[in-house]
Amino acid sequence: MKHILLNAHLRSKFGERVQRIPLDPGFNCPNRISGNNGCIFCDETGSAAPWIKKGMSITEQLVKGSQLMGGRYKAKKYIAYFQAFTTTNASPDKLERIYEEALSFPGVIGLAVSTRPDALPDDVIKVLEKYSRKTYLWVELGAQSMNDKSLEWMGRGHSSKVFTQAVRRLKDKDVEVIGHIIFGLPTETEQEMLDSFGQFIDTGIDGYKIHALHIIKNTPLARLYEAQPLKLIQMDEYIDLVRRAINMTPQKMVIHSLTGEVDEKRLVAPKWVLKKDEILRRIFE
Template sequence: MNDKRYNLFSSHLKALFGGRVHKISVDAGLSCPNRGATRLRPGCLFCDPGGSGAVGIARGAQVAEQIEQGKEVMRRKYKAQRFIAYFQPFSNTAAPVDDLRRLYDEALGVEDVVGLAVGTRPDCCPPEVFELLAEYHRRTYFWLELGLQSIHDRTLEFLRRGHDYACFREAFARAREQGLNVCVHVILGLPGESREDMLATADEMARLQVDGIKIHLLHVLDGTPLGELYRRGEIAVLSQDDYVQLVTDFIARLHPRTLVQRLTGDGPRDRLLAPRWSLKKWEVINAIDDALKQRNMRQGSDCRLS
């Protein structure tokens, strides 16, 4: 643990590598089965047309070039010494194995890159891909990042995710069989979900003892189907205080060994419709830290495992 009262991923990296390690987001040029090969179908309700994490990526450049540009930024802003290549937008296992190997090898060939993180969907991981990912797990520091968002099938259907929770469970089990580190992405504040629904997702993540978790705030971007619903007044977003208290309860229910990789989400300023308070990211994180202290809670303090 650390003074943050949760198992902070950056502290884990610093202890493991002996210095600052930062992720650099990379666009592999791949697509998503929920959007079509040309990326033109609307896909999930909340998805940015450019894919998640599209801001700041040198789109169209080779993988190595993207990483070199990212290294300059991370060294200047954070004094980073080593880097993890994070294949982030769209589904980064949606290609033939030979193509994936070429992309991953190009990233690992860049100086000071000490690991890989591969983001994808649970319905995008056939057996041959898991075998490939297991090779990289043996070769380097490696994370598989799986987008789940919610354990509730009615929510996944509303979001047009194109998979159910059983599909995630199958992918998660296969990843565990290969010994992979798995970081699960969830979203808090999804339409139709109660506080109890969202905390049930936390309880299930604790039961699975996931290796890592990214907690995202539902934020609404212009140009997305969710944005249209918001403009018509058909959905609402959480207040900052409600979100802070919810995250505090969520953290307390997680397994104490799970690495917390994210506590909130923010979108590009020029396209963010709501909530605008999410732009003050560090203010939100500090409020979560304060709430944990005020409520005398920490990660795992309310874990519901029998």
């Protein structure tokens, strides 16, 4: 299997190790407000890195993140990774201000912007287009599945069509798009997961992240699991599915991640997802 992995891609582009520093711009998520309960797997942190405290500025987060991540991986170049909640859920002016603040931090050579496919109004896409010309930028878009019955089960609040349209609108402006998808949803058979993955890579995304369904404490999914345990995907099944997904992947796509980032203290199940090194070794052996 000869596919491009994110670290190698960044190293070939910038000539050295580049580390993403996760950031929380404090924007919340439209799917968690206005009467929506959020996605079934989402907790109150919206996937923010555990060291980020409420109220920290982007610069303070970059200082802390570069000490932790830069030190651990000996990196001197960084991607400012706007990760928590829905990071386009703000005015274009506000987005420009945080991008400028991040880009003025020593070592930051690019931006990654994580969002929902229905949180991309035209004026926000314009800002993303502007910064993708000014610096290296990619947008991370959660599809999670291309199966509408699964999207409904997850409470995503958008359809697969909305994801496809969002990819097209960003690609029309030459903005790089990285999709997220989950394997192991109890609403899907193995074949449905692969069919969903096939539709996902056909949308025109430039790369992707895959992870298994995680049950995190204090989420609707954790409460459901406690009331009635779900059948969760096993490590062997997940590895087999990911290997088949990689075989379906066009060579030019960049694989950003094949395992989830999960905080052990917040994880309810499945515990095997913590064995990241073993999972990756077995996927590529």
